[in-house]
Amino acid sequence: MTKQIRLGSIFNTLLKEYTIVFGIMVLVIITSIVEPRFMTSGNMVNIMRQFGPLILVALGMTFVILAGFIDLSVTGQLFLVAVIVMKLIDPIGQIPAMFVGIAFGGLFGYFNSKVIIFSGALTQAEALFITYGLSTAYIGIGQMISNGKTMNMSIDLTSSYSAFQYVGLGFIGPFSISFVIFLFAIFILYFFQSKTYMGRSVMLTGGNKTAARIAGIPIYRSITIVYMICGIMTAIGAIVFMSRATTVTSAMSIGLETDVILAVVLGGTYLGGGRGSVLRTIIGALIVILISNCMNLLGITIFWQDITRGAILIIAIWLDARKNN
Amino acid sequence: GCGDKTEEAAEVTEVGTVEETETNAEATVAETGDEATIAFICADMGNPSQAYAASLFETYAKDYNLKAVVFNAAGDAQLEASSVQQAIAQGVSAIYVNPNDINAILPALQEAKDAGIIVGMFSSDVPVGSEDLRDFFVGVDDNQAGVEAANAFIANFPDGAKIVEVGGQAGHDAQIKRHGAFEPVISNSNIEVLDSQACDQWSTDQALAIMDDFIVKYGDDIEGVFCHWDGGLTGVIQALDAAGMDTKGMFLVGIDGSQSGVQQVMDGTQDLTIGQDFMEMSKKSLELTRAVLDGETVTTQNFIPLMLVTPETIDDFTFPEW
Amino acid sequence: MDKMNIKKILSVIMNQRAVLAIVLTLIVLAFNSTNFFTIYNMKTMLTTSSIYLIIGFGATIVLVAGGVDLSIGFNMSVSGVLAVYLMNNNVPISLAVLCALIFGGIVGAINGYIVVYHKTEPFIITLGMGISLLGLGRLITNARPIVAENKAFLNISNGMIFGERLNLIYFTVIMFAIVHYILRYTSFGRNLYAIGGDYEVAEYSGINVRANKFYAFVLSGVIAALGGVLLASKFGTGNANYGLTTGFVIYSAVVVGGTSFAGGIGSVPRSAIGLIFVYGVLQNAMNMLRVNSYTQMVMTGIIIATVIALDSYSRKRIREKV
Amino acid sequence: MDNKNSNIILSIQDVEKSFPGVKALDQVSIDIRRGEVHGLVGENGAGKSTLMKILSGVLKKDAGTITFDGAIVHHTSPVESQRMGMSIIYQELNLVHTMSVGENVFLGRFKEMGGMRGTHTKAKALLDSIGANLDTYQLVDELSVSEKQMVEIAKALSFESKLIIMDEPSSSLTQDEMDKLIAVIKQLKEKGITIIYISHKLDEIFELCNRVTIMRDGHVIDTQLTSDITRNEMIAKMVGRTIENEFPERPKCDGEVLLQVKSLNTNKLKNVSFKLRKGEILGFVGLVGAGRTEIVRAIFGADQVKGHEILIDGKVVTIKNPKDAMNAGLALVTEDRKQQGLVLSFTVEKNVSMASLDRLSKFGILNKSKEKEMAERQVKGLNVKTPTILTKVSSLSGGNQQKVVLGGWLETGPRVLILDEPTRGIDVGAKYEIYLLMKEIAESGGAIILISSELPEVLNMSNRVLTVYEGRITGEFDPLKTTPDHIMRNALGMGEEEQKNDQTN
Ligand SMILES: Nc1ncnc2c1ncn2[C@@H]1O[C@H](COP(=O)(O)OP(=O)(O)OP(=O)(O)O)[C@@H](O)[C@H]1O
Ligand SMILES: Nc1ncnc2c1ncn2[C@@H]1O[C@H](COP(=O)(O)OP(=O)(O)OP(=O)(O)O)[C@@H](O)[C@H]1O
Ligand SMILES: [Mg+2]
Numbered sequence A: 001m002t003k004q005i006r007l008g009s010i011f012n013t014l015l016k017e018y019t020i021v022f023g024i025m026v027l028v029i030i031t032s033i034v035e036p037r038f039m040t041s042g043n044m045v046n047i048m049r050q051f052g053p054l055i056l057v058a059l060g061m062t063f064v065i066l067a068g069f070i071d072l073s074v075t076g077q078l079f080l081v082a083v084i085v086m087k088l089i090d091p092i093g094q095i096p097a098m099f100v101g102i103a104f105g106g107l108f109g110y111f112n113s114k115v116i117i118f119s120g121a122l123t124q125a126e127a128l129f130i131t132y133g134l135s136t137a138y139i140g141i142g143q144m145i146s147n148g149k150t151m152n153m154s155i156d157l158t159s160s161y162s163a164f165q166y167v168g169l170g171f172i173g174p175f176s177i178s179f180v181i182f183l184f185a186i187f188i189l190y191f192f193q194s195k196t197y198m199g200r201s202v203m204l205t206g207g208n209k210t211a212a213r214i215a216g217i218p219i220y221r222s223i224t225i226v227y228m229i230c231g232i233m234t235a236i237g238a239i240v241f242m243s244r245a246t247t248v249t250s251a252m253s254i255g256l257e258t259d260v261i262l263a264v265v266l267g268g269t270y271l272g273g274g275r276g277s278v279l280r281t282i283i284g285a286l287i288v289i290l291i292s293n294c295m296n297l298l299g300i301t302i303f304w305q306d307i308t309r310g311a312i313l314i315i316a317i318w319l320d321a322r323k324n325n
Numbered sequence B: 001g002c003g004d005k006t007e008e009a010a011e012v013t014e015v016g017t018v019e020e021t022e023t024n025a026e027a028t029v030a031e032t033g034d035e036a037t038i039a040f041i042c043a044d045m046g047n048p049s050q051a052y053a054a055s056l057f058e059t060y061a062k063d064y065n066l067k068a069v070v071f072n073a074a075g076d077a078q079l080e081a082s083s084v085q086q087a088i089a090q091g092v093s094a095i096y097v098n099p100n101d102i103n104a105i106l107p108a109l110q111e112a113k114d115a116g117i118i119v120g121m122f123s124s125d126v127p128v129g130s131e132d133l134r135d136f137f138v139g140v141d142d143n144q145a146g147v148e149a150a151n152a153f154i155a156n157f158p159d160g161a162k163i164v165e166v167g168g169q170a171g172h173d174a175q176i177k178r179h180g181a182f183e184p185v186i187s188n189s190n191i192e193v194l195d196s197q198a199c200d201q202w203s204t205d206q207a208l209a210i211m212d213d214f215i216v217k218y219g220d221d222i223e224g225v226f227c228h229w230d231g232g233l234t235g236v237i238q239a240l241d242a243a244g245m246d247t248k249g250m251f252l253v254g255i256d257g258s259q260s261g262v263q264q265v266m267d268g269t270q271d272l273t274i275g276q277d278f279m280e281m282s283k284k285s286l287e288l289t290r291a292v293l294d295g296e297t298v299t300t301q302n303f304i305p306l307m308l309v310t311p312e313t314i315d316d317f318t319f320p321e322w
Numbered sequence C: 001m002d003k004m005n006i007k008k009i010l011s012v013i014m015n016q017r018a019v020l021a022i023v024l025t026l027i028v029l030a031f032n033s034t035n036f037f038t039i040y041n042m043k044t045m046l047t048t049s050s051i052y053l054i055i056g057f058g059a060t061i062v063l064v065a066g067g068v069d070l071s072i073g074f075n076m077s078v079s080g081v082l083a084v085y086l087m088n089n090n091v092p093i094s095l096a097v098l099c100a101l102i103f104g105g106i107v108g109a110i111n112g113y114i115v116v117y118h119k120t121e122p123f124i125i126t127l128g129m130g131i132s133l134l135g136l137g138r139l140i141t142n143a144r145p146i147v148a149e150n151k152a153f154l155n156i157s158n159g160m161i162f163g164e165r166l167n168l169i170y171f172t173v174i175m176f177a178i179v180h181y182i183l184r185y186t187s188f189g190r191n192l193y194a195i196g197g198d199y200e201v202a203e204y205s206g207i208n209v210r211a212n213k214f215y216a217f218v219l220s221g222v223i224a225a226l227g228g229v230l231l232a233s234k235f236g237t238g239n240a241n242y243g244l245t246t247g248f249v250i251y252s253a254v255v256v257g258g259t260s261f262a263g264g265i266g267s268v269p270r271s272a273i274g275l276i277f278v279y280g281v282l283q284n285a286m287n288m289l290r291v292n293s294y295t296q297m298v299m300t301g302i303i304i305a306t307v308i309a310l311d312s313y314s315r316k317r318i319r320e321k322v
Numbered sequence D: 001m002d003n004k005n006s007n008i009i010l011s012i013q014d015v016e017k018s019f020p021g022v023k024a025l026d027q028v029s030i031d032i033r034r035g036e037v038h039g040l041v042g043e044n045g046a047g048k049s050t051l052m053k054i055l056s057g058v059l060k061k062d063a064g065t066i067t068f069d070g071a072i073v074h075h076t077s078p079v080e081s082q083r084m085g086m087s088i089i090y091q092e093l094n095l096v097h098t099m100s101v102g103e104n105v106f107l108g109r110f111k112e113m114g115g116m117r118g119t120h121t122k123a124k125a126l127l128d129s130i131g132a133n134l135d136t137y138q139l140v141d142e143l144s145v146s147e148k149q150m151v152e153i154a155k156a157l158s159f160e161s162k163l164i165i166m167d168e169p170s171s172s173l174t175q176d177e178m179d180k181l182i183a184v185i186k187q188l189k190e191k192g193i194t195i196i197y198i199s200h201k202l203d204e205i206f207e208l209c210n211r212v213t214i215m216r217d218g219h220v221i222d223t224q225l226t227s228d229i230t231r232n233e234m235i236a237k238m239v240g241r242t243i244e245n246e247f248p249e250r251p252k253c254d255g256e257v258l259l260q261v262k263s264l265n266t267n268k269l270k271n272v273s274f275k276l277r278k279g280e281i282l283g284f285v286g287l288v289g290a291g292r293t294e295i296v297r298a299i300f301g302a303d304q305v306k307g308h309e310i311l312i313d314g315k316v317v318t319i320k321n322p323k324d325a326m327n328a329g330l331a332l333v334t335e336d337r338k339q340q341g342l343v344l345s346f347t348v349e350k351n352v353s354m355a356s357l358d359r360l361s362k363f364g365i366l367n368k369s370k371e372k373e374m375a376e377r378q379v380k381g382l383n384v385k386t387p388t389i390l391t392k393v394s395s396l397s398g399g400n401q402q403k404v405v406l407g408g409w410l411e412t413g414p415r416v417l418i419l420d421e422p423t424r425g426i427d428v429g430a431k432y433e434i435y436l437l438m439k440e441i442a443e444s445g446g447a448i449i450l451i452s453s454e455l456p457e458v459l460n461m462s463n464r465v466l467t468v469y470e471g472r473i474t475g476e477f478d479p480l481k482t483t484p485d486h487i488m489r490n491a492l493g494m495g496e497e498e499q500k501n502d503q504t505n
């Protein structure tokens, strides 16, 4: 008896906590019935690979949101980093270019945070618009550098194409390289979030900036760190992105920010900051990928996909608000 | 009331003369051989092909004793209209419009005509019935590109085949025409289009993701892919590679003739790119402008032939700059 | 004494950043020979910014009440699409326009309901709404521009009164007056200031805070739809892609004008100045000065980020006043 | 109909109200007569404001009936109560800072007042009538606290209500403004308006009120005619117990200076200087907004300062942010624990460890087992009532939340513990525990700065008391040698003249 009741209540909490997850499961079940190929290993690999750039950026964004902020400039950053890396491949070689790109990601994050801290834009809404402006500027810079051209990796690179090809297509055992990068990132970031002083500081900053500051928590350093993490993860995302697509255009990152925020929020990280986890974002990102994967397999047009994505975002926030009130 | 009307009437005749380009005494006398400023109104400088076209205008204008300014409509129809107006305000002699939305641009074109400016349509023409709002059109026929693509498939697969279509940016003029012209031709053949999906943007990554999913869904049934642009086809090839499918054994068709497309044809992965010759298009536009400025009559509709770049014909082409 | 005055003047200037920015821009332009200061160009600038001004007035209502609605851009485009779609299906113009306005109101109401009655973050809800609307708009139009068959519809925006094509400017002036009147002279408007200024105090003072804030969203939605109808009429076309970045830029412009993010502070005239700066002067001036397209983008982004950072900075100064 | 004309305008019967952890009102019954000024007194936390908030519809009662003007009140919103003829001046200022004075007076009634012009004209007239000479177009943000209070009063008067509730309206008024207020109240009384007047200043109660109700710990103790009760009787009823038992014996201090603050200046503070000795508990007394909180926040590096010097053990230390202050051995328990002391959505454990996080980590990595130990130690030591240390702080009662904050700071091993309203919203038992703790810290060589609005608390716990008025320190007293009255007078800024007089005498 008691056991049953407990099971029931666990199910209830799960249902409450993960209503969206259940919704997605329904979608998955429908898809696998209508389109049996959904359950093939090919599709799993497929999902694993599409998951790559999105989850990497989303992990970074998770920290920004945990600290109570938001970063819309991932769109611009991703493009700009890709352009920089592309430009550097010839002069300094592929692997150095990757590292310089990652360093630039950190730099952009650092810059974003400084603008926010210096101006005292300590609410999410302010950060939203400032990073939007910065995103536009980053895209503009990227286009100034690339002169608006598609930058193509395969040209003059046949000899040294391998490093990117390895990132884009390589496997270690059953796992794609991008998945391994993801595992590596999640390990470090989860450790950072749950085990380190700065990770806790980030959480406290998101939970209550004022109280945290009074308690001697370095809130400004936390803000800088989350934006830098986001920048670095975006840069890694950019590298995985370009190694898959092998080209760089400004179209590559349009709409990225909404997908990323969608992933973080659907995972159950609280938009107001302080609550949530990078682990949850994995679920969120998986959901985002599954939505488009399922819909593509079901042959649903891009229009319906947009409508659904927006609606899911609204419903997720709404449910979250209901849970908290 | 009355005064205005006469003024308007006068303008109308003026417009007429410009279009016929014979008897506009003012223009011919004053501007023959003189340097004139022209404005290229780019639909979206974020789009590589359009940015390339813009740069061509800037480079080659001086060959025709012209000076080019570029306006960026950034994919926005409002901005495009206001760019035209700003060009008018700057007193340019000619504008070339690479439209985001051919209907939305018409009122602005009317203003340009009213101001006595030469109007050239670039890449996409005005809708039927509005031809007198422009002096000439230079471009490739996107409908033709769709038809060529379909014909290529039909020629390659005389016994029929199964293919998929990865479309360009949903709602973009080129995407609409390429798909619209491809579809009836291919459906009259024995080739089956398994699936067709457009992208949100002209984004390689989206083409890749869609192709990924097509592969899951149709697997080895896919014998060919029509992708609306070469950059997208790059993604398609990546997806096929990743799935371990033999790209060389498949019939892949793209449009644009951009660096990636030509390179892919060279590599033997892509079988055909239907190239748009932007160089020719730009030069032709400038040439026509000079002619109109010099008072000559010009043909109003100028389709620049498509270049069909295949492994066989690849040697005839100079490697593109975009 | 002198020092105090300087401080005061500085703080006044800080509060009128947009005016300052406009003046600076004008000075730069005055030293460069451009055609900026022509009546035609002024008219161009005003007509171009007019629709954004109107929608921005609606955004001001929401912002003053301490909310934000990023879906206005897509609300605009989809309402326009809807109006054209209905007309093309033989609905009379007036009824079609009415339906579009109602649609805009419903969108605003959904946003308002979820934000106000369920205490959610407005920007993320409205962002989601925006994505859905884009999909809906593309669905209705099949992602292509739809042309209004009934040309009478075009008269709303392009018709001539007093022999000048200035309808949009008249609309803007009328909406300016109406929204300004609402915000400044009605109890609804004043309540919104109270709600944005201090939600709890407003509640304690017997203001129905939820209903008022809800109606702010509805009104902003209706106004966005009006903007959409005017846009569709201006171009004779409905296009779901028109509003891609509109929401962000409009709100940025409104804040540039001096309406505060924190709510409770702001006015229609201030917003008008900000909107004219961002949509009229800034872009126009950069084109007149022939700034490279990409540089324009960088500058616009930096200006938006800077002005908003300045807004935050001045509030930080007040908070930390030593 | 009968009732309507009866001389009872408001009848409160058996009203109850509980907050998590606190029974704020327990079977409260009061009858208010038509046309009287009815005083309401009681210690902090007695439930006065809670009762008034229930009357005005801001809070919902748990049980009981309220009859106003013959009709049973069911309303749940401030609007309805205003419509019925009750208005209230809240204890915390209730003005929209971004709006003008005039509009604040008539907030929510713009149209009824005839638009912009009408609002301002009428507001001007109203403010003039209470002797407040303010520009109605000025933003409230630019007013001083007492000016804001006058706007509040005007706002309450504007409803032309039959009953006006004033919850400590005088707590931040200057004597001059207080006189005006008294005149206004008398004026209202003549017009037949009923007033409920809450104040901690018994003089005012005796001057203004016909009758007075005394509350303690959520109960009504007594209602009497002011003419029938003496001041001492009233205090006895308010406190209900002899003061000696409520506080432990104060520690002795050995006289060595531990902390010295020299000429601290901010926007609000003027030249604040004082010394704190080892083993000493130093009390700060002042009105709401006097600047006590600002003084300690400035010392702690939480706010910007214009200039100051802080010495610890005679050595100058630089404190630019709370971290510096903590390194210097300071700890600050803020007055607003929910906003500034706790992260409500976090567990007890994480809140306790918050201030000691850097000590809990090595090379930036947290030692979780130490963290757990720490939390358990404090929960046990302070007797925090919580199911586990993994319970969210938001679900604890106020007193226990306060202990969590305190525990966190104790873990930092502070030499100077600054307590800003440490017992606000805490029951008597818990208070005593906190007092003992203070004593313990002082006796073990630390020192304490205590800010409290409860005068008995400051007077009984402190070795020395400083009065703060308008950002200045206006006096220093030994609570054993000075009367509370005298101290209060200094806290009201009236002490300076007296001192002059003393000196001349
Ligand atoms: N919103 C609330 N949540 C929880 N407890 C509350 C709340 N408001 C008041 N209390 C508690 O109810 C009790 C009565 O508080 P109330 O404010 O009515 O006291 P008061 O008599 O007005 O005191 P003071 O003289 O300090 O104003 C206190 O213990 C207080 O902590
Ligand atoms: N309720 C309030 N509303 C608006 N401003 C306030 C309020 N309370 C305080 N202030 C402002 O805060 C400033 C400093 O008040 P502070 O809190 O330091 O005083 P305090 O002596 O600690 O009083 P208390 O702790 O009793 O509230 C004052 O100048 C006043 O303007
Ligand atoms: Mg009280």
Ligand SMILES: [Mg+2]
Binding pocket: D292, D293, D294, D335, D420
């Ligand atoms: Mg205080």
